Amino acid sequence: MPLRINPRIASLEPFLAMEVMERAFEMEREGVDVVHLEVGEPGVPPPAEAVEACSRALVEGETRYTDSRGLAELREAVAAEHARRSGTAVDPDRVLVTSGTSPAMLLVFALLVEPGDQVVIGTPHYPCYPNFVRFCGGEPVLVPTGPGDDWQLDPAAVRAAVGPRTRAIVVASPANPTGAVQERATLEEIAALDVPLLSDEIYQGLTYDGAEATSALALGDDVFVLDGFSKRYAMTGFRLGYAVVPRAALRPLQVMQQNLFISANRFVQHAGVAALRHGGPMVQKLRDVLDERRRRIVPALRELGFGIPRAPRGAFYVFADARPFGEDSRALAFDVLERARVACTPGVDFGAAGEGFLRFSYATTAEALEEALARLGRALPAPS
Ligand SMILES: Cc1ncc(COP(=O)(O)O)c(C=O)c1O
Structure with missing residues (x-):
């Protein structure tokens, strides 16, 4: 008997940040080292x-x-x-x-x-x-x-x-x-x-x-x-x-x-x-660390050729215009994952208005961020 899937469920879009993460996990199981900038997950422990x-x-x-x-x-x-x-x-x-x-x-x-x-x-x-x-x-x-x-x-x-x-x-x-x-x-x-x-x-x-x-x-x-x-x-x-x-x-x-x-x-x-x-002091410390990462990643991505007219003032993401590297954000994100071994989220995950963008989460360690930037620098072509 063919399984009938409720069309309301069939109409749901996959969560691309999760799909990138799941592909990155697969690569890691094969022994590839990936830097994760795709999911919204602070890289610090919770309050003790x-x-x-x-x-x-x-x-x-x-x-x-x-x-x-x-x-x-x-x-x-x-x-x-x-x-x-x-x-x-x-x-x-x-x-x-x-x-x-x-x-x-x-x-x-x-x-x-x-x-x-x-x-x-x-x-x-x-x-x-x-x-x-x-x-x-x-x-x-x-x-x-x-x-x-x-x-x-x-x-x-x-x-x-x-x-x-x-x-x-x-x-x-x-x-x-x-x-x-x-x-x-x-x-x-x-x-x-x-x-x-x-x-x-x-x-x-x-x-x-x-x-x-x-x-x-x-x-x-x-x-x-x-x-x-x-x-x-x-x-x-x-x-x-x-x-x-x-x-x-x-x-x-x-x-x-x-x-x-x-x-x-x-x-x-x-x-x-x-x-x-x-947890108040922990939140304050997390905010300060995130601000440091933000001050590092925004100019670095701009230098690589991404468009970021204004630095984001909240959360822990940079939503960067990636059209100099490709119009199809989904293809670009998976390509960056395979070639640079850096996981980021395609902008189209956030609606058609996000197409052409990539989202980078900077809620990670300073070392991981430096490694990601170095890898992107090596893997990305000069912007067209
Ligand atoms: C804007 C926004 N709301 C809600 C959530 C989901 O949060 P929770 O882990 O509490 O379900 C997220 C997770 O990324 C988020 O970015």
Whole structure:
């Protein structure tokens, strides 16, 4: 019997950063040494207190389900952190803890989007946003941004993209892949459009050159903040995230969580509490190290011939115009992987607006970065 794949699933695009990484792993199994600049994974350990809290919790038998919304301690710590960031009171009853930011995103899109609905997303964009929308039967409506104006969203273009079926507007500041930090006035204008705002704040805290990322909770109560521990605290494999949502949304999200996931891992939630309580200095140090790498990689890539009109001011990526080396970013990224043994992500992973670009993650060691730059210098032709 031929297996029928739900067309909604068949329409999802592969996550190219993962595909490059998986090919790089294959090469490594064959004995090839690859420098990884493709995935968004800080090359530093998580806060020691988080590791310690997690192992202690495991040893002490903290191995059962938790309340589907998360441990009260963690929800309180998350609320306190976001109150600090936004300068407004945040009720722990608005927090839903999930196994990573990705499940929080899935739950929130599922809450808001039904077949035929639209979601407005700035592009280039994190690849999973439109895939989640399509997964729910909805239609992503993409609003282009460009390198010339530092990948800033134009509020008028966002307004023009909003129609009667728009159920949400997605913003991410700092953004993946561009590193763009949106101006507060831009976000204020978008928040005033009377459409729920989904604010992905997973890179907040990682900003440079005096840029300040605006917490959406400072803009009003009808916002959905998506965040987690993967980036700031280098806790990707812990799988821990959360959403802070409007009060009326918590109960239906809780019901979805009960049915789909039951709860996030109990012992991992203890790591989250410890990260929030003790991880501040680690985040500050990570930010400083990332800033050093950023100051090294941006001029070095420019010298190699990549186009980077303005240095990114947030996250840990450089989204570089690679058209001097080839128009097809997917072919170019795999070619760079084979010839230079440097893994980077094709720009087209982030939508058609990213075609011709390559994304380099600089969240790596100084040595790995130097090696990658040397290899690129040897393998890339002089730009045409
Ligand atoms: C913008 C953005 N949001 C969400 C995620 C997913 O994070 P998590 O590991 O918490 O699921 C990523 C991961 O790369 C990301 O770049």
